[in-house]
Amino acid sequence: MSNSARLAARDSVALMAGYHSPQLDVAVRLNTNESPTPPPEGWADEVRAALADIDWHRYPDRGAHELRAALARHERVAPEQVFAANGSNEVLQCLLLAFGGPGRKALAFEPTYALHSHIAGLTATEMVSGERNGDFTLDADQAIAMVGRHRPAVTFLCSPNNPTGMVEPPDLAMRLLEHVSALPGILLVDEAYGQFNPHSAVGEVDESRPLAVSRTYSKTWSMAAARLGYLVAPTWVVAELDKVALPYHLDAFKQVAGRLALAYEDDMKARVAELVAERERLAAGLDSLPVRQWPSGANFILFRPDSGDGDGVWQRLVDRSVLVRNCSSWPRLAGCLRVTVGTPAENDAFLAALREVL
Ligand SMILES: Cc1ncc(COP(=O)(O)O)c(C=O)c1O
Numbered sequence: 001m002s003n004s005a006r007l008a009a010r011d012s013v014a015l016m017a018g019y020h021s022p023q024l025d026v027a028v029r030l031n032t033n034e035s036p037t038p039p040p041e042g043w044a045d046e047v048r049a050a051l052a053d054i055d056w057h058r059y060p061d062r063g064a065h066e067l068r069a070a071l072a073r074h075e076r077v078a079p080e081q082v083f084a085a086n087g088s089n090e091v092l093q094c095l096l097l098a099f100g101g102p103g104r105k106a107l108a109f110e111p112t113y114a115l116h117s118h119i120a121g122l123t124a125t126e127m128v129s130g131e132r133n134g135d136f137t138l139d140a141d142q143a144i145a146m147v148g149r150h151r152p153a154v155t156f157l158c159s160p161n162n163p164t165g166m167v168e169p170p171d172l173a174m175r176l177l178e179h180v181s182a183l184p185g186i187l188l189v190d191e192a193y194g195q196f197n198p199h200s201a202v203g204e205v206d207e208s209r210p211l212a213v214s215r216t217y218s219k220t221w222s223m224a225a226a227r228l229g230y231l232v233a234p235t236w237v238v239a240e241l242d243k244v245a246l247p248y249h250l251d252a253f254k255q256v257a258g259r260l261a262l263a264y265e266d267d268m269k270a271r272v273a274e275l276v277a278e279r280e281r282l283a284a285g286l287d288s289l290p291v292r293q294w295p296s297g298a299n300f301i302l303f304r305p306d307s308g309d310g311d312g313v314w315q316r317l318v319d320r321s322v323l324v325r326n327c328s329s330w331p332r333l334a335g336c337l338r339v340t341v342g343t344p345a346e347n348d349a350f351l352a353a354l355r356e357v358l
Pocket of ligand 1: 032033086087088089090113158161162190192193215216217218224227228229
């Protein structure tokens with residue numbers, strides 16, 4: 001068959017670069033904001049035991065009722081206010097499938113999590129980009145003006161923000177929500193890193209407001225391999241997401257794994273506290289080096305070598321078997337690198353390698 005006979009993907013897909021997060025075989029991997037430590041042994045034992053009870057020849061519980069009920073208890077909301085999916089990425093995809101799409105817009109404030117605009121592209125939702133200030137803070141008045149001008153169906157606010165690590169002041173979300181509400185639209189607060197920061201917008205979720213908050217098991221719960229995330233939102237939002245999710249999208253294993261994990265909240269909080277302490281130690285280490293860094297409320301830190309040579313520094317770190325995320329070629333992030341907080345030994349190795357490189 002000649003090339004000319006091949007059907008091209010629709011333009012918005014064919015022109016996409018796709019999402020790339022390169023992995024290399026190195027000793028110290030600090031590039032994808034995962035937890036450096038596994039979940040508790042007790043959880044792993046319980047999951048193994050629960051596997052024996054799964055009816056593998058049957059479809060799983062389509063509504064993931066037990067998982068949602070456990071999440072609802074955990075977040076202190078009603079089970080009907082919880083939606084779960086294969087990672088919070090799938091949560092966001094379902095949100096845009098239901099509330100975005102052709103003829104509708106989504107708004108995000110750049111630089112932010114690349115998947116917000118990527119998923120908008122996949123769902124044929126027109127993406128509108130608001131700009132942050134040079135120091136990556138968000139000007140509330142400008143953000144509100146963007147909402148008024150573009151009337152987005154979905155407005156994304158990522159806090160703590162990836163890749164900057166910065167936390168939005170809680171009143172900013174509430175001010176934005178007031179304006180989003182009037183459109184009408186939906187405000188999605190992406191809290192993939194929410195537990196690393198004392199304030200959460202989950203407590204503000206209410207049937208009378210179009211506020212939805214997405215969270216994940218991939219970071220604080222040490223379960224990136226399980227691919228599980230969820231949304232807390234008014235019941236009318238959740239009901240629409242239930243329609244666009246494919247039937248039985250959440251397999252039986254993941255439903256059990258996610259439900260059992262929630263009993264280990266104290267262990268999760270202890271891991272978070274250790275990572276926050278390590279983050280502060282990393283920040284102090286970076287302070288003594290010729291780099292600029294941004295204040296982080298997450299499990300990673302964005303920094304820029306004073307030389308501006310992000311690519312060169314990244315490569316020389318790789319040469320020393322340390323992998324961080326190279327953001328230098330990303331729009332608005334020239335020369336920047338992002339390091340995930342690892343174990344104390346990994347953080348020491350990173351700081352020693354960076355000191356040598358710089
Ligand atoms: C801000 C943000 N949101 C969502 C996600 C997606 O997480 P997952 O699909 O693993 O739940 C990530 C992953 O890195 C993220 O950084």
